Amino acid sequence: MSSVSRIRFRTRVGFAVAAVAVASTVAACTSAARTDAGGGGAGRPVVLAYQNQIATLDPIRADYAQTNFVAQALYDTLVTYNSDNEVVGQLASEFSLSPDAKSIRMTLRDAQFHDGTPVTAQDVRYTLDRIAALGQGVAGQITGYRGTTIVDERNVVIELTEPNTLFLGALSKVYIVNSALVQANEGSDRGQAYLAANDAGSGPYVLAPSAAADSYTVTRFDDYWAGATGRPAGLVYRRIDESATQSAELKSGNIDVSFGLSTADARGLDGYEGVTVQSEPVNMQANIFFNVLTGPTANKAVRDVVQLAYDYSGGLASIRGGDGTIATGPLPAQFACRPDLPAFGQNLDQAKEVLADAGLSELTLTMKFQPVFKEQEREATLLQSNLAQIGVTLNLEPIAYADYLAALKDPASIPQMMLATDFAQYPDPGVMLVKTYQSDQVGTNKSGYASAVVDDLLRRAVATSDPVARCELYKQAQQTIRGDAVAVNMYTLSLTTAYSDRVTGVGPAVVGSGVWVPAIRAAGVDTP
Known part of the structure; x- marks a missing residue:
């Protein structure tokens, strides 16, 4: 039998997109028989996979x-x-x-x-x-x-x-x-x-009892103000942390939507019957945040060395599968109000010069990362190798995301270096800049960064109703932040989703991150 799986790159306004989709056809592959697309009647509900614990539904x-x-x-x-x-x-x-x-x-x-x-x-x-x-x-x-x-x-x-x-x-x-x-x-x-465990909303679905741990069931709200036609009769959220397990469950027909796949697992699904894989740029960026308050990374020369050492092109190509663009500063590539700055790049010779000029020798650094994300593990190892080439030792320490959030509550406990993705809660450049780089934002300022210049620029930007003037202030703030080497801004990322032929409308959320669930529809059912 033959099948077609599509990897599509769709453009949103302001997104930087480098390539058009390619379609590939793979013959003689098997897939599990699938039940009706509506998620009701004799068929099971539409199943969505997620990663990491849901601490509360509040x-x-x-x-x-x-x-x-x-x-x-x-x-x-x-x-x-x-x-x-x-x-x-x-x-x-x-x-x-x-x-x-x-x-x-x-x-x-x-x-x-x-x-x-x-x-x-x-x-x-x-x-x-x-x-x-x-x-x-x-x-x-x-x-x-x-x-x-x-x-x-x-x-x-x-x-x-x-x-x-x-x-x-x-x-x-x-x-x-x-x-x-x-x-x-x-x-x-x-x-x-x-x-934490009950529903008090007006949204398109109603919370229902769930029989399993780390599983949540919702049923369609037929009196929803925006209509119910085309919506699946039920959704089940299942926690599946491992990318390989999500891939296997998609192939077997046990889940319908995944957005936690590694690049390798996503590519492995290309051509699998009944599964579509797509990649779309989102407002998410991979970074390494420095503690700029204490320890060796309080020295800007150390931060410059790490910035110069990382292999941006290699990481994007080999670890992220080329799905993204190399960063130019603190904001993801699709945002407006970004200054015209060059993309970051590796320069080991210059990194050695900075080390020598600063009198740095036998430098040892420590970076934390989240091992649940295999890409992060590989990026951490890549940076470790890059720094070893210039005589710098990098120790790697795994950390759970909950523990990282707890560490950010006190500037004194911010990790020396932390590999983390950062995204805007909603698509306004100010929200990402203020929360991550304004000095009074304890808990979201991931570096303990404090710049009177940046604080002034951001406060003035937020207070002005003139969009042109506000945009210029944001640009100036970004130039200062980049000049201070607050982070290794690696690359703007794409969201890779894979979904079964039981559903349509799967795409990235414009607000927040991940998949926008209200847009998901049962395949073959007309929408309002």
């Missing part, structure tokens, strides 16, 4: 990719972004930012929560007040929130303490909860224990 932790992966099916935000990186309404049918960027007026559409109660202005105020009071998770996205004035049941004015052009976009990460339901189960922790 949508306040939508800053965690794992929580957001499920929350986006259960909840709605007031606004979101379309594929052109434009803010569009979701629960809000109309919205406007005031000229001074200190308030946002919104009108709610006719929508209802899963228990049948309407979504009202009270739910908006309760959600925002709850997030601000708890001060965790997506609270970091809505700093400067003063309060919400209810005009009537369908209209609110969100007020800010100071001008903030990022706030409107940040609402794309704020999932609105059913205030009456959460208040009835608030306990002493403002509903955190309740929402």
Whole structure:
């Protein structure tokens, strides 16, 4: 028998895309028989694989990719972004930012929560007040929130303490909860224990009981305001950390959507009957973050040496399969407002010169990485080899992501070097720059970086409503950050997804990371 599997590179506005898709045909391969595409009736639900533990379903932790992966099916935000990186309404049918960027007026559409109660202005105020009071998770996205004035049941004015052009976009990460339901189960922790395992949303799916650990089941909400036609009757989220296992489960027909595949496993699926593989650029970048406060990496010369030593081209080609572009600075390649800077490149001779000029000898460094991601393990080993060529010893230490997040809470415990991917919670250049490089952003400033110049540029950018002036300030900040060698910006990445022929509409999320679950449809079923 013959089969076709496609590797497609689709272009979004502002994305840097180097190649067009190629299709390959492979003969005589086998695949498991597949049940009906609808996920209902006699067939099993559509199964989506994810990696790493989901600590909570409370949508306040939508800053965690794992929580957001499920929350986006259960909840709605007031606004979101379309594929052109434009803010569009979701629960809000109309919205406007005031000229001074200190308030946002919104009108709610006719929508209802899963228990049948309407979504009202009270739910908006309760959600925002709850997030601000708890001060965790997506609270970091809505700093400067003063309060919400209810005009009537369908209209609110969100007020800010100071001008903030990022706030409107940040609402794309704020999932609105059913205030009456959460208040009835608030306990002493403002509903955190309740929402960790229960659903209080208005999204396209409803949380259902699950029979297995690390597995979550959701069923279609037929009264969803945006329609239910074409949506699978049910979805099951299954934790599968290993890429090879995800690949095997796709081949056997046990899962339908994977976005945790290594490059090698994704390539291995090319041509497998009933499976499509695609790669699309996303707002994610691979980096090595330095601790710029203490230890040897507080010395800029040491950071320059590591930047010059890494084999960017080799890493992108051999480890990431060429799916990406070499970085030029702190922002991924598809963002607007990036200065015209050269791509990073390896220069071992210059690295040796920097070592000699700085009087550095017998230099030993330590870098942490997440072994669950095989690409990171290979990149860590590559850098270790690169540095050995110039006489620098690099010790490698595995770390779990939860432990890394805990270390970032105190600048004194930031790892000396950390290999990590970084992504924007929503597609505005300011959100990535402020959270990662502004000095007061403890917990997301991964280097302990503090620059009065950068702080001033970013604060001025966030406060100005003139998009041209704001863009120029962002560019200046990026030039300073690159000049200070805060990180090894390696390459902008693509999201590789693989999915079965039971589903369509699988693609990267514009808000957050991973797959955008609400767009998934059952194959062969008309959409509204």
